[in-house]
Amino acid sequence: MYNPMDDSSVLFTTVDGDEVEWGVSAGPDLESGGDHRDGGMRSRSLTTESGQRIFQRRITGSTESRDRAALELRLESEICAGLRLQRRYEPADYPRMLPKIIGYAVDRGEPFVLWHPSAGRPLRDVAGRLLVADLEQVIVDLFSGLACLADCGIVHRGITPDTIRWTGDRAVFDGFAMAALEKEPRSPIGSLPWASPEQRSGSGHVERRDDIWSAAVVLSYLISGQQATAANPPQPAQLGPKYGQLLADTLAPRGSMRPDALTVLSRLSIEPPRNAVRPVDGAMAAGAQRFLDVVTDKRHRTEAAPAARGQSSAGERPVKRSWWRSAPPPPPPPQRARSEFVPRRCYMCLDTVEWQPTDLFIRDNATGTYQALPLTGVTDVSKREEAMRHAFKRCPNPSKDAEPHYLPVQYLRSDRPISVGIVGQSLAGKSHLLAGIMREIEDEGLASFGINTGAVDIAAHDQFRQNRVVRLYDDRRTLEHTQASDSAANFADGVMLYVAGAVHPLMFFDVAGELFLPGNHQQRPRATQFLAAVDALIFVVNAAPKPNEEKDTTFGAVLDRLSYRQGPDGLLDVPSAIVISQSDKLRFTEPIDQWIRLRDRGKHQIDRDRIVAESRDGYAFLHGQNRVPLLTPFSRSRRCTLHFVSATGGGHDDAGEFRFGARPQRCLDPLLSLLVMTGVLPGWTQSEAS
Numbered sequence: 001m002y003n004p005m006d007d008s009s010v011l012f013t014t015v016d017g018d019e020v021e022w023g024v025s026a027g028p029d030l031e032s033g034g035d036h037r038d039g040g041m042r043s044r045s046l047t048t049e050s051g052q053r054i055f056q057r058r059i060t061g062s063t064e065s066r067d068r069a070a071l072e073l074r075l076e077s078e079i080c081a082g083l084r085l086q087r088r089y090e091p092a093d094y095p096r097m098l099p100k101i102i103g104y105a106v107d108r109g110e111p112f113v114l115w116h117p118s119a120g121r122p123l124r125d126v127a128g129r130l131l132v133a134d135l136e137q138v139i140v141d142l143f144s145g146l147a148c149l150a151d152c153g154i155v156h157r158g159i160t161p162d163t164i165r166w167t168g169d170r171a172v173f174d175g176f177a178m179a180a181l182e183k184e185p186r187s188p189i190g191s192l193p194w195a196s197p198e199q200r201s202g203s204g205h206v207e208r209r210d211d212i213w214s215a216a217v218v219l220s221y222l223i224s225g226q227q228a229t230a231a232n233p234p235q236p237a238q239l240g241p242k243y244g245q246l247l248a249d250t251l252a253p254r255g256s257m258r259p260d261a262l263t264v265l266s267r268l269s270i271e272p273p274r275n276a277v278r279p280v281d282g283a284m285a286a287g288a289q290r291f292l293d294v295v296t297d298k299r300h301r302t303e304a305a306p307a308a309r310g311q312s313s314a315g316e317r318p319v320k321r322s323w324w325r326s327a328p329p330p331p332p333p334p335q336r337a338r339s340e341f342v343p344r345r346c347y348m349c350l351d352t353v354e355w356q357p358t359d360l361f362i363r364d365n366a367t368g369t370y371q372a373l374p375l376t377g378v379t380d381v382s383k384r385e386e387a388m389r390h391a392f393k394r395c396p397n398p399s400k401d402a403e404p405h406y407l408p409v410q411y412l413r414s415d416r417p418i419s420v421g422i423v424g425q426s427l428a429g430k431s432h433l434l435a436g437i438m439r440e441i442e443d444e445g446l447a448s449f450g451i452n453t454g455a456v457d458i459a460a461h462d463q464f465r466q467n468r469v470v471r472l473y474d475d476r477r478t479l480e481h482t483q484a485s486d487s488a489a490n491f492a493d494g495v496m497l498y499v500a501g502a503v504h505p506l507m508f509f510d511v512a513g514e515l516f517l518p519g520n521h522q523q524r525p526r527a528t529q530f531l532a533a534v535d536a537l538i539f540v541v542n543a544a545p546k547p548n549e550e551k552d553t554t555f556g557a558v559l560d561r562l563s564y565r566q567g568p569d570g571l572l573d574v575p576s577a578i579v580i581s582q583s584d585k586l587r588f589t590e591p592i593d594q595w596i597r598l599r600d601r602g603k604h605q606i607d608r609d610r611i612v613a614e615s616r617d618g619y620a621f622l623h624g625q626n627r628v629p630l631l632t633p634f635s636r637s638r639r640c641t642l643h644f645v646s647a648t649g650g651g652h653d654d655a656g657e658f659r660f661g662a663r664p665q666r667c668l669d670p671l672l673s674l675l676v677m678t679g680v681l682p683g684w685t686q687s688e689a690s
């Protein structure tokens with residue numbers, strides 16, 4: 001049941017992260033100013049018991065769920081902008097023209113943000129009527145404010161005569177309803193004449209010069225008193241020589257041709273505003289330096305071991321210069337008759353199985369049982385093939401250590417399977433991550449990279465979907481804790497990847513990291529058997545573990561078991577990704593705020609520079625938290641990338657429910673990186689210039 005918000009108090013998180021509750025009296029909802037002012041949210045004024053006025057913007061509980069996700073993302077951008085500013089400036093240096101956030105509440109029925117109210121009245125009310133000195137003050141305040149925002153990586157995106165106010169002696173910004181962080185992919189936003197062409201079309205990535213266009217249009221309006229229209233666009237040249245020169249290139253059609261705010265200020269001989277200071281800089285800088293050292297060290301090791309070239313254990317040439325470059329694609333498989341298929345491991349018992357068209361079964365979906373498939377009488381090749389496509393083969397399980405089980409024939413007759421171990425200790429977020437990966441695959445997340453998908457075992461995959469994916473994202477319930485298992489590696493789910501004429505089963509295993517720690521002797525044979533066959537590893541790290549939740553030696557214990565898979569340079573030839581999971585818990589904290597907001601599915605390309613930058617930030621983040629042992633996969637594997645990921649987008653309530661929905665954020669990124677590293681995808685974009 002949804003409980004409307006109690007209007008006599010607000011419970012929220014402050015800038016410092018404290019939970020507080022204030023008694024308030026709420027005013028009526030303000031008239032919506034349309035898309036520009038409030039992005040479709042409700043705004044109202046609150047008065048605290050001590051008489052302080054606060055401005056609240058909130059999503060109401062009645063918002064249709066389809067709009068709700070988009071609104072939530074928008075509100076979170078606004079909160080992000082407010083928090084970034086507050087954290088980057090000392091109170092005494094806070095830019096006086098920018099609004100100040102008080103606090104926020106998310107992961108609940110009516111998420112909201114609280115602001116100190118802005119003084120004055122909209123510039124629209126004074127257009128064409130300002131004295132020259134006042135007009136110049138507006139210009140200085142507007143571009144100084146934009147310079148501060150740019151310094152913090154924030155783009156306002158909603159500069160209009162309604163969102164900038166005049167107090168009588170200066171201009172102030174009113175809120176961040178449309179704000180975004182720089183480098184986020186654009187979505188169409190804003191309208192003529194205020195929004196820049198690239199904002200309206202929604203192409204490319206958000207950048208600081210988007211706001212320059214809007215500021216120039218607003219100033220033209222203020223100066224001339226004439227609002228531009230589509231038919232009558234603003235013309236700086238008509239504003240007289242002084243303003244014409246100042247604003248000349250601010251309306252260039254492309255952002256790269258416009259000046260930034262600092263350039264405009266310098267034209268006025270105005271001193272730039274004081275630089276913001278990233279509170280994370282100190283800790284992050286040390287970690288980022290360490291990252292570079294590790295990369296350099298890995299490169300030197302490889303260069304010093306020339307024997308490594310051309311004969312590493314995985315049959316791929318080790319990378320000489322870059323840790324990020326993909327392995328060259330594996331050589332084309334030798335021409336083979338359809339009847340010759342490379343033996344592979346059974347994903348259930350881990351024994352090696354060779355394809356033979358014997359012992360075939362068909363699954364009776366009504367009863368879930370398997371019945372023998374007699375093919376002796378079927379001589380028609382296409383009929384045989386058709387029957388075979390849905391058939392299973394009973395696993396011979398030579399080590400005789402498992403209940404009878406059946407493998408889809410298509411698993412045994414495909415190209416090279418890719419087994420991915422998801423490693424992490426209990427509660428790291430492995431199960432939710434895999435559900436997120438599957439939901440993003442369903443949402444065509446691989447299709448844009450030219451990969452089509454299907455189930456390996458339709459019935460088993462469907463069961464996984466219902467119990468995991470549907471439960472989390474459609475029924476909005478957190479997944480139950482996976483039963484403790486006595487096996488170190490359990491098959492979880494698999495998908496067939498159809499890419500560039502090849503068919504690869506992609507098989508995911510849940511690897512309980514704890515069971516690899518010294519002392520778990522009974523696990524050794526099975527665990528070792530699994531690791532001998534694994535093609536890639538995802539190491540899952542909780543972004544915000546509870547105290548004492550984490551034993552950070554498990555990754556090292558897993559890697560120790562892999563030591564025989566290292567090249568002559570000592571680096572492990574197992575492509576790896578370190579996933580910083582549950583990153584939504586720190587989604588308003590730098591550097592996670594930036595990464596978790598990137599949504600660039602459908603790009604068809606993996607951006608190498610982004611992989612490097614995110615890996616560096618991920619490394620620096622864990623390093624700064626003194627969790628260096630978790631970075632072992634990075635220093636010991638030849639190829640390893642780091643990723644910030646959330647399987648849910650936010651937290652659930654005490655009953656384990658995501659009442660307003662859970663959404664995966666960037667769960668596919670680590671997988672895409674691994675697909676490049678294993679040679680399934682062709683590679684990163686951009687030639688290796690650096």
Ligand SMILES: Nc1nc2c(ncn2[C@@H]2O[C@H](COP(=O)(O)OP(=O)(O)O)[C@@H](O)[C@H]2O)c(=O)[nH]1
Nearest residue numbers: 426427428429430431432478582646647648650
């Ligand atoms: N906020 C948040 N919580 C998560 C996320 N993923 C998992 N959790 C929570 O973390 C706990 C453990 O997750 P689970 O996937 O079962 O961990 P596992 O033991 O490694 O499989 C559960 O209570 C989840 O609700 C996430 O992306 N965001």
Ligand SMILES: [Mg+2]
Nearest residue numbers: 430431481482
């Ligand atoms: Mg689990």
Ligand SMILES: [Zn+2]
Nearest residue numbers: 346349395397
């Ligand atoms: Zn088997």
